[in-house]
Amino acid sequence: MENSLKQLRAARKLTQADLAAALAVSRQTINAIEKGKFDPSLPLAFKISRLFEMPIEAIFKG
Amino acid sequence: MNPTQENWQALQKSNTIKLAVSTSLWLLSFALLNFINWNNSPGLKWIALGLNVAAGVYMIMRNRAHLLGLDELQQRIQLNAMGTTLGVGLISFPILITLNQAGVLAQESDLTVLLVVMSLCYLGAVLLGHLRYK
Numbered sequence: 734m735e736n737s738l739k740q741l742r743a744a745r746k747l748t749q750a751d752l753a754a755a756l757a758v759s760r761q762t763i764n765a766i767e768k769g770k771f772d773p774s775l776p777l778a779f780k781i782s783r784l785f786e787m788p789i790e791a792i793f794k795g
Numbered sequence: 796m797n798p799t800q801e802n803w804q805a806l807q808k809s810n811t812i813k814l815a816v817s818t819s820l821w822l823l824s825f826a827l828l829n830f831i832n833w834n835n836s837p838g839l840k841w842i843a844l845g846l847n848v849a850a851g852v853y854m855i856m857r858n859r860a861h862l863l864g865l866d867e868l869q870q871r872i873q874l875n876a877m878g879t880t881l882g883v884g885l886i887s888f889p890i891l892i893t894l895n896q897a898g899v900l901a902q903e904s905d906l907t908v909l910l911v912v913m914s915l916c917y918l919g920a921v922l923l924g925h926l927r928y929k
Contacts, residue, residue: 757803758803758867758868759866761869761925761929762867764928770928771871773867
């Protein structure tokens with residue numbers, strides 16, 4: 734699944750570790766999501782959506 | 796770093812340490828069980844057996860807590876590794892029995908071979924899983 738997580742994170746000057754910290758997951762998970770290797774669960778997608786104050790469909794494009 | 800992440804990281808660290816300790820305890824209790832001579836001290840052997848079972852149950856509980864404490868990607872890696880290991884175990888078991896019955900394997904070989912195969916398979920599958928999502 735394509736997503737704009739990397740761009741959103743960069744726009745807010747956050748590192749992968751910062752984002753992982755905010756979402757309570759490992760940095761490996763953030764990296765895998767950004768590279769499109771791993772699709773997050775709905776609860777994690779909602780957490781990402783809330784953090785960036787954007788709708789899920791604006792971040793993740795199936 | 797926010798409190799949620801601190802809690803999550805602390806929980807992961809704590810779960811990992813508890814799993815390592817419980818595994819070591821189980822291993823020690825297993826060594827004790829094998830060290831005691833059954834014929835000379837059956838009473839002690841029963842105590843050692845009880846300790847081994849109790850340590851085993853504790854290790855299973857700690858392993859479950861450890862898995863539940865992982866994030867969703869780490870849980871997926873573990874699930875894939877456990878699925879692969881179960882499959883390898885299921886395939887290897889009848890092969891080992893057949894080879895033993897046919898006399899192809901040495902008489903001394905026993906089911907500990909299966910444990911070694913499954914352990915190596917699990918280790919390899921976890922490493923491959925981490926490489927896959929790197």
